[in-house]
Amino acid sequence: MDGISVWQLLIVAMIVVLLFGTDKLRNFGSDLGSSIRGFKKAMNDDVQQEELNDIGKNIIDDKLKKSFSEEIKDKDKV
Known part of the structure; x- marks a missing residue:
């Protein structure tokens, strides 16, 4: 017989419940x-922070380009 059968899984599950009890297993699950929720939240926060940093860099680049082009226009007028 290859692999693990359903009966073997049930026996292992019963032994685990007998050893640890349902309260400890419930606490372990929670x-x-x-x-896992904390890990996912941290990953999402990192992605959002990177997106905000990229947006901020784009805004700064646009403002620098505008100010530079305005300086060139002012120099051309003089």
């Missing part, structure tokens, strides 16, 4: 879920 801790695992909260850590």
